Amino acid sequence: MKTLTDQLSTYASYHRDTRNVLTHLVGIPMIVVAIATLMARVPLGSVALPDGHVLDINLAMLASALACAYYLRLDMRYGVVMSALFALACWLGTGLAQHDQGAWLTWGLGLFAVGWVFQFVGHWFEGRKPAFVDDLIGLIIGPLFVVAEVGFFLRMRPQVHAEVVRRSGSLR
Numbered sequence: 001m002k003t004l005t006d007q008l009s010t011y012a013s014y015h016r017d018t019r020n021v022l023t024h025l026v027g028i029p030m031i032v033v034a035i036a037t038l039m040a041r042v043p044l045g046s047v048a049l050p051d052g053h054v055l056d057i058n059l060a061m062l063a064s065a066l067a068c069a070y071y072l073r074l075d076m077r078y079g080v081v082m083s084a085l086f087a088l089a090c091w092l093g094t095g096l097a098q099h100d101q102g103a104w105l106t107w108g109l110g111l112f113a114v115g116w117v118f119q120f121v122g123h124w125f126e127g128r129k130p131a132f133v134d135d136l137i138g139l140i141i142g143p144l145f146v147v148a149e150v151g152f153f154l155r156m157r158p159q160v161h162a163e164v165v166r167r168s169g170s171l172r
Helices: 004-013 018-039 059-074 076-097 101-126 138-153 158-168
Strands: 043-048 054-058
Touching (some): 004 158, 018 059, 018 101, 054 076, 059 138, 076 101, 076 138, 138 158
């Protein structure tokens, strides 16, 4: 399995233009919430909690749990942050999925389409195709890249940032 630095460096090599990164900061969260919204309507069962409440599990929760297990395996600190953000996306998506079918599809498909418009505008600035075209793992690394970029901007994880910049040729 590739390391955190391997994954972020590869992804960063497709995202060297600051305008592309900025469009991803908007587009990728929209896509994550859109997918959670669309998947939240697929029930998988219920779990009784110790306090007597029942938690309804849906496909968005399962997919998020699997993605977060991967993030946790790559890096504990990023994995914890990604788990919190994916929990938020599931909460938002589950809330949006509660609406009638028209509103649910409008939110889900609308966020998905607009998010991808941001992505492709960014890659137009970049002059390079999206990373997932060459390797589908880019679809799961994209949200992690956004979190890492925000952290790097805030001067967090400077050793990881320096190595990603060194390996990817990024100017940031």
